[in-house]
Amino acid sequence: MPNKKPFRFGVITESAPSREQWIALVQKTESLGYATFLLADHFVNEFPPLVALMAAADATKTLRVGTFVFDNDFRHPALLAKEVATLDLLSGGRFELGMGAGWHRPEYEQAGLTFDRAGVRISRMEEALKVIKQFFTQESVTFAGTHYTVTNLKAFPKPHQRPHPPILVGGGGKRLLTVAGQEADIISLHLRVKDDGTVDASEYTDAGMAQKVEWVRQAAGERFEDLELNLLINRLIITQDPQQAAEQYIRERGQSGVTAEQFLASPYMFVGSIEQIIEKIQRLREQFGISYFVLDADYMEEFAPIVSRLAGSSPNEAIEQTWPDEA
Known part of the structure; x- marks a missing residue:
């Protein structure tokens, strides 16, 4: 049976x-019942994560803050570990560390950074995670790898959360999800984008999602039951006519190779009434063990009734609240 945890919901934004x-914005996120407030790490975004997330933590009481995700190639892992430990300490243990291998070639080129092939970037991130974990858990860091060498580096401060803040790693392919299954606490399941920027139709199916979960399971072994599985909601459309909404969306974006039925069935697309979306979220946990959902801040007020219904509920808890008919 899939690993089933209580539902959590997060908001991601840029600035x-x-x-x-x-x-x-961050106070509204907290008041609406979301668990996490997240920032991506791109030069094209206005706010870099660390400073902005410290301000977000200071402005709230219980809201957790995190990255979705740091680009590993933008910082040395020893420096990142020191800054993350500081943020976690000063926020009272409310930080979640999302790490990625980098994917947006144009910003590498604009910043004069080498954009290596995917295998190299993933290997470098895997080494970085080992350095970061050492920093969090040991008095000093000594590491010798292909990409990083650290020698007797004193590791302080220590994060508030022990042994370390939760680590999120996500991806769509086997290699990255294998690293995630071995190293992370939270696994984010994504569409796999090809080098030419396209996505294979199989990525939008339940079978494609099941394959990703299985790669994580194989890599995690006995750890799998302790992992939290995450999904980024690609599109939210709350409507009483999902068929029409799907057809319009496909037509407006020129996606002639996708049918409305395929669009509506995709694990990443949430289209329908509030009740239909709640049913889909519950099915994704039942079928795949996905319990942590993240969506863009633009959707957070529309999605708030769903958060109110589901946040914190375990698989055995009945949902008794009722809501007025939707407009």
């Missing part, structure tokens, strides 16, 4: 026009 609007 805000002002300090006041940034604070208002």
Whole structure:
């Protein structure tokens, strides 16, 4: 049976026009019942994660903050570990560390960074995770790998959370999900994008999702039952006519190779009434063990009734709340 944990929901964003609007955004996220407030790590985003997330933590009481995800190639892992430990300590243990191997070639080129092939970037991230874990758990770090060498580096401060903040790693292919299964606490399951920027139709199916979960299971071994599985909601459309909404979405984006039925069946697309979306979320946990869902901040108010219904509920808890008819 799939690993089933209580539901959690997170919001991901990039920036805000002002300090006041940034604070208002994170406080609204907390008030709506979301568990996490997340930032991606891109040069093209206005706010870099560490400073902005410390401000978010200071403006809230219980909201967890995190990265979705750090690009490993932008920082040396020893420096990143020191900064993350500091943020976790100063936030009272509310940080979640999302790590990725990097994928957006244009910003590498703009910043003068070498964009290595995927295998090299993944191997480098795998080594970085080992350095970071040593920093969190040992008095000093000594590591000699293909990409990083660290010698007797004193590891302080220590994070508030022990042995370390939860580590999230995500991906769509076998290699990256294998590393995630071996090293991470939270596994984010993504569509696999080819080098030419396209996505194979099989990625949108339950069978494709089942394969990803199985790769994680094989890599994690006995750890699998302790892992939390995560999904980024690619598209949210709350409507009483999902068929029409799907057809319109496909038509507007020129996706002639995808049928409305395939679009609606995709694990990554959430289209329908609030009740239909709740049923889909419950099915994804029942079928695959996915319990942690993240969506763009633009959707967070629309999605809030679903958070209110499901957040924190375990597989054995009945949902007794009722809601008025949707407009």
